Amino acid sequence: MTTSDNAPESGPQAENVPHNYSESSIKVLEGLEAVRKRPGMYIGDTTSRGLHHLVYEISDNSIDEHMAGRCSHIQVKLYSDGSVSIADDGSGIPVGPYSHSNPQLNGKPTVEIVMTVLHAGGKFDHDSYKVSGGLHGVGASVVNALSEWVEVEIARDGKLYAISFERGIVSEKLHVIGERHKTGTKVQFKPDPDMFPDTEYKYDILQARLRELAYLNPGLTITIEDERDGKSESFCYPEGIAAFIKNINEGKNLIHEEPVYFRVEDEALNLVVEVAMQYNDSYNENILTFCNNINTIEGGTHLSGFKTAMTRSLNTYARNNNLVKGDSVPTGDDLREGMVAIVSVKVQEPQFEGQTKTKLGNAEVESFVNSSVGQKLASWLEEHPADGKKICQKGVMAAQAREAA
Incomplete structure (x- = not known):
């Protein structure tokens, strides 16, 4: 995974939108137990449908940023090693220390909480997002739990940060890897073959849903690129x-x-x-x-x-x-x-x-x-x-x- 070429860049910001998406916006409701034991409870099933749902859980977060007026471009990329990445030019997942009464959570980087605690996300805080998409709404933490590995890059506050996980556990702590004056988030993950009988992503399935999302969100540009065979398409529909x-x-x-x-x-x-x-x-x-x-x-x-x-x-x-x-x-x-x-x-x-x-x-x-x-x-x-x-x-x-x- 490259850390600079594919790093998210920001697009035009809408006026009069809430900009208070910060560490205090993240609400924790419960821990990340039992996801690997009962994945069907969180993503429906572990068939091809559940596999593709992992991508939608991450892209839904980017769509929420768009609906809040903070994101204009989403890029989905399929890699030959079986992994997939979703990058946006939103405001970037908060990285500062998280404040919580639970000492196990208090002081950890907020992005680590978002990635490792179920139902920890700005979607549960109406000051950050008026409206949120996603059917299951469990988000990045469940994707993390059901992936062999996850790498997250965040461009925020003038810096480019990275954090890595293996099967839901931090493998490389949050650290700065460079400077970046635009904002955004990139999540790359490889589905865990222990969880999914078939881990191969189908371009056509993802393409159909991403095109649909572009129609439903006028002005948002969504790009899909497949490294495996060189296919790529971009969707943007001002008429919605x-x-x-x-x-x-x-x-x-x-x-x-x-x-x-x-x-x-x-x-x-x-x-x-x-x-x-x-x-x-x-x-x-x-x-x-x-x-x-x-x-x-x-x-x-x-x-x-x-x-x-x-x-x-x-x-x-x-x-x-x-x-x-x-x-x-x-x-x-x-x-x-x-x-x-x-x-x-x-x-x-x-x-x-x-x-x-x-x-x-x-x-x-x-x-x-x-x-x-x-x-x-x-x-x-x-x-x-x-x-x-x-x-x-x-x-x-x-x-x-x-x-x-």
Whole structure:
């Protein structure tokens, strides 16, 4: 592993973002026992899915830095020795001495605590991160526990630091290896073959998720590079999920050219909803939902709020424009024929339910999404009457076909 060529460099910093990510931001909830005994409790399983989840646990930390306005570029690199690195230009994991009532933790470098204590991280401190991604949220310490070795480089406070671990235990203490006036973190690790039957990373699996993350975080550049065969790609989508919709609908016959897009933020509730939708001439609906960048494949309150508002707004517009004939009122299913939509919410305290913990349960999200989508979609329909009529007419025809069947 090189220490200077690949060291993270910082990008543009957003204005008016919290800069109080420091040693005091790190909250310790419990120790790092039993991870190697019961890895499935922490990463789901030790199949290929769990193996790739290790990368996401580290990249999620970088995404959190981006959402806090402190990171603009993430680089993922696959090495021929089976290791992988994730580097960002965020503010760098704090390195100063950690203050804690437990004498075993007190005074240790904060990065060592982050890497060796379960649930020790800035994600649990809302002053550092308003919103945090990651389904399991166990972060770097679990990756450390399940890796043969981990090397961390941190650029912060004008210096470049390094610390190393073997199977979760410090093998080389934190030390300065040079000067660096930019900031960032690089974590390189090799999954432990004692924990994972298959330790080979698949480029295509990582590429698909990293591309998805780039769509969900407009303006963030994510690069993936594979040393094994020389492949590399870079993703950045200033249009965000609107570009995601265009990609899904590529090659299809569209009902309207430009996707519907809007974003609503409620600072008091710490909630954000982003919606993009576009119709094609098919009979299928395709709705993708996300909460804090997690694909909520079982849906949840954000999906139900979206569906309710969409049905209400389109039916109101259809009635007001005399598009509904007789008693043939389109149902939600009728109005979603041919619709491709993405609903992405950012929630400070997400509650996940369901078999795979991928169903959002927060009640306040449903009413927020319902009212936000209702208002924004009604405005869009008024501003785009030709497209609005085409969308509603497709739903009316679906209702008539259903009733005639």
